[in-house]
Amino acid sequence: MSITESNSTDHSNIIDIAIIGGGPSGMAAAISAKKYLRTLHAGNRQVVLFERNDRIGKKLLMTGNGRCNLTNLDTDRMHFHGSNAGFSEKILDQFPPTAIISFFEEIGVVCTEEEDKKIFPLSLHAGSVLDSLRLALIDLEVQVRTGAKVSGISKDSEGYTLIFADGQKFIAKAVIVAAGGKSAPSTGSDGEGYELLRTFSHKLSQPLPSIVQLKTASEFCKPLSGNKLFGTATLIIDGVTIRKEEGDILFTDYGLSGPPILQLSGFVSRALYQKSDSTNPPDIFIHIDFLPMYSSEKVLSMLYERRAAFAGRRLEDFLTGLFHKRLSVGLLRQVTQKSLSAHVSSLSDKETDYLAQICKALPIHVNGTMPFANAQTTAGGIATDHFDACTLSSSYEKGLYACGEILDVDGDCGGFNLQWAWASGFAAGESAAKYVTQENNV
Ligand SMILES: Cc1cc2nc3c(=O)[nH]c(=O)nc-3n(C[C@H](O)[C@H](O)[C@H](O)COP(=O)(O)OP(=O)(O)OC[C@H]3O[C@@H](n4cnc5c(N)ncnc54)[C@H](O)[C@@H]3O)c2cc1C
Structure with a gap:
């Protein structure tokens, strides 16, 4: 496991918020958690993003044929699907496409609208979106640990213990699982992440290839x-x-x-x-x-x-x-x-x-x-009925959150899947930040 990008000097294994998965939803969660902690004058709290690959955002680089269709101004809910109809609505209302565009403009990504209300970076380059997200993580002092595959989680009175493939352990007060679904498994999200949430009794709706x-x-x-x-x-x-x-x-x-x-x-x-x-x-x-x-x-x-x-x-x-x-x-x-x-x-x-x-x-x-190797997203995933539709917190375990493609929410082609990844990441990050700053939270 290596620390790739961080200004932080505290590398202790006891942290506040652990985010599993350095894809779009995990990066959004890390950024919103740290931003929210800063507004609470708790910017010294440790937010760590763990990614199994040797770099973050591998799948993001493939999006929109390398151009990254990062959201869509069409807010019609018919573009979103899942077994628990309507689950995504509150999150999408809280973080609509205009809020996503403002966020990207804030971190330096100038956006442009193309046909069918699709939003792209003006650079038409997914790499520039990823670079801007990486710079935002550095600015906010989020620690990014790559080559860090979480192979198990358990919970006790101290919080969540994350066990890594190389045997290392981290203890976190809150955990956000953003490990993706099963689409394009060569990018790191091969469905193994589902097991992390199943440990805490969350059910899996059959994952199926979509946009394929x-x-x-x-x-x-x-x-x-x-x-x-x-x-x-x-x-x-x-x-x-x-x-x-x-x-x-x-x-x-x-x-x-x-x-x-x-x-x-x-x-x-x-x-x-x-x-x-x-x-x-x-x-x-x-x-x-x-x-x-x-x-x-x-x-x-x-x-x-x-x-x-x-x-x-x-x-x-x-x-x-x-x-x-x-x-x-x-x-x-x-x-x-x-x-x-x-x-x-x-x-x-x-x-x-x-x-x-x-x-x-x-x-x-x-x-x-x-097959999934050709799919752009996953229909199905971790059932949403035991997650709060506003905070994305688990109803089984306090301090446990999930966001992005790992959940049973999928969007149409046209920027809707990234819209869900960013919006759900922001919601989970903010909720986890609120949680760790409350008293008696474990
Ligand atoms: C070819 C292609 C083109 C696409 N184009 C678009 C587009 O233009 N617009 C759009 O809206 N959507 C597009 N999508 C869909 C979009 O990329 C996904 O919806 C989005 O990446 C989901 O984000 P995520 O963070 O939830 O999951 P992911 O991007 O899959 O990220 C999950 C991360 O978690 C890591 N991980 C998994 N398990 C572990 C573990 N145990 N420990 C540590 N890390 C772990 C993975 O390595 C991965 O980096 C496209 C997808 C593909 C494949």
């Missing part, structure tokens, strides 16, 4: 592999329309990717898990509309007009100029067995009608998701 690519059973995707096509994707599970998303849909060897697909993936993961024990798997379809700018009637009339205008062309050229060649061939293959060198005029009314139908809603059967 989908696997499909359909033959349609593979020949189009590598193509990015604009359209809408509508998720239909057991005949019920769940949600519709628009944007670039990416076709791959295994199935589908791209922003609209990633956005729908959490619902797919949950549906597959809910029926994983059943002999009746859920019927999951993505309907792709390749022409969302036109009504079904308009598409039908367009195809009939093209059939009349290009009657003598080869069938394989029927849609040339409307779609990418591979998509044209893929769609025609769905509607006719005829040779594609036959004349366009050979396409029957029935085939033309069906072609119009699948241009607007091509059903693609989904049979799985890619």
